[in-house]
Amino acid sequence: MLVDDFGRPVKSMRIQVNTTCNFHCFFCHMEGTEVNSSEMTAAEIERVVQVAAKWGVNKIKFTGGEPLMRRDIVEIVARVRKHISGDISLTTNGVLLVKKVEELKKAGLNRVNISMHSIDRNGFQFITGVDALDQVKEGIRAAKDAGLGPIKINFVVLKDVNVHLVDRMIDFAAENDAILQLIEYETTKEAENSEDYQRYHYSLDPIEERIAAQALGEERNELHNRERYTIRNKGKPVSIEFVKPMHNTDFCNNCTRIRLTSTGQLKPCLMRSDNLTDILHEIRKENRESNLDFIFRTAVKKREPYWRETDVIESEIFRKI
Numbered sequence: 388m389l390v391d392d393f394g395r396p397v398k399s400m401r402i403q404v405n406t407t408c409n410f411h412c413f414f415c416h417m418e419g420t421e422v423n424s425s426e427m428t429a430a431e432i433e434r435v436v437q438v439a440a441k442w443g444v445n446k447i448k449f450t451g452g453e454p455l456m457r458r459d460i461v462e463i464v465a466r467v468r469k470h471i472s473g474d475i476s477l478t479t480n481g482v483l484l485v486k487k488v489e490e491l492k493k494a495g496l497n498r499v500n501i502s503m504h505s506i507d508r509n510g511f512q513f514i515t516g517v518d519a520l521d522q523v524k525e526g527i528r529a530a531k532d533a534g535l536g537p538i539k540i541n542f543v544v545l546k547d548v549n550v551h552l553v554d555r556m557i558d559f560a561a562e563n564d565a566i567l568q569l570i571e572y573e574t575t576k577e578a579e580n581s582e583d584y585q586r587y588h589y590s591l592d593p594i595e596e597r598i599a600a601q602a603l604g605e606e607r608n609e610l611h612n613r614e615r616y617t618i619r620n621k622g623k624p625v626s627i628e629f630v631k632p633m634h635n636t637d638f639c640n641n642c643t644r645i646r647l648t649s650t651g652q653l654k655p656c657l658m659r660s661d662n663l664t665d666i667l668h669e670i671r672k673e674n675r676e677s678n679l680d681f682i683f684r685t686a687v688k689k690r691e692p693y694w695r696e697t698d699v700i701e702s703e704i705f706r707k708i
């Protein structure tokens with residue numbers, strides 16, 4: 388397994404299979420990339436995973452865009468499964484899930500994260516630009532029935548937009564045997580003071596304190612050291628995971644993933660685009676094992692924690708001034 392210069396092993400890969408999406412969430416970070424129509428083929432994605440697996444990566448997350456908009460998503464999962472014995476999951480807005488759950492399961496997908504940022508029809512449409520809440524709920528049920536669990540429901544908490552729905556989301560997650568993942572709205576250091584970010588960012592701390600106070604149990608997701616609490620909700624246990632990346636040095640110190648963009652660039656960090664390493668060019672040109680190994684190791688070498696102790700101290704001083 389490769390360990391970066393900050394002592395962090397690289398165990399997982401987050402693969403962006405496209406940038407096309409059928410939703411228009413106004414806060415979307417696009418996995419730190421730009422919209423792009425050129426995509427890697429299923430065989431090319433498999434080749435990158437083959438190299439990564441050789442160097443110890445054994446966990447894959449597919450993302451987009453909307454990954455289910457790729458017609459060959461089942462083939463992609465099946466090809467990747469040949470090299471990965473660990474967890475393979477996919478994050479989706481859920482709209483196209485019903486049609487694909489069975490095939491995805493057969494291809495080797497273990498589980499899904501389904502984004503649902505509102506349980507209110509109008510609120511859902513405000514956030515995503517699409518009137519599709521019912522379809523997403525159906526997708527969640529279909530994924531559960533197909534055994535693609537534990538299902539995680541991704542909910543990005545937004546000030547004055549959906550914070551008031553957190554308790555209803557907990558009810559919904561409990562009813563559907565899902566884990567509710569509450570995600571802090573995140574952005575880069577450069578965009579932190581933008582009007583939009585200031586308007587919608589909401590600290591998850593008060594919600595976490597309230598949930599922690601009722602917790603029957605507490606565990607940590609190794610990735611990013613994320614806290615997960617189990618509470619009893621209307622007689623049923625339900626788990627709630629907190630994803631709090633902003634200014635969080637612990638989050639970055641426990642980052643064990645590398646990213647692959649839809650255009651075939653290895654990307655060490657969601658928040659940076661100045662340290663990418665192109666691997667697709669080599670696959671298309673010579674596809675030499677030793678060159679691919681070198682490229683993968685180079686990308687790992689470029690990994691740095693985004694939020695560091697010094698940045699956090701500086702930004703606290705800045706706030707006080």
Ligand code: SAM
Binds near residue numbers: 416417450500570
């Ligand atoms: N279309 C898929 C979906 O909706 O899940 C996959 C792509 S989406 C970029 C992946 C996840 O990132 C979603 O759960 C989404 O809500 C989350 N996300 C997007 N922008 C974000 C932001 N600025 N802060 C926190 N999470 C964000």
